[in-house]
Amino acid sequence: MTKKITIYATEWCWSSRRAREIVERAGFECQWIDIDEDSEAREFVEKINKGNRSVPTIVLPDGSIIVEPNEGDLKKRLQSY
Numbered sequence: 001m002t003k004k005i006t007i008y009a010t011e012w013c014w015s016s017r018r019a020r021e022i023v024e025r026a027g028f029e030c031q032w033i034d035i036d037e038d039s040e041a042r043e044f045v046e047k048i049n050k051g052n053r054s055v056p057t058i059v060l061p062d063g064s065i066i067v068e069p070n071e072g073d074l075k076k077r078l079q080s081y
Contacts, residue, residue, distance in 0.1 A: 060077060
């Protein structure tokens, strides 16, 4: 399994930027997709989050998705990879 994580986010969101920092420090390849710039990504996030643009929406290496995790929860999830 590749250690690639996709973060659907916005540049203005502090927690999204912090999530990217945590993911990269943990040694994962990070694909950053700004939903303000990518309409397909925005639709994906809205579909996952019942119409809301909740960021960060993070797709983990196994395909599972976590939304707006706090720092501790994100670090814990990353340890399982």
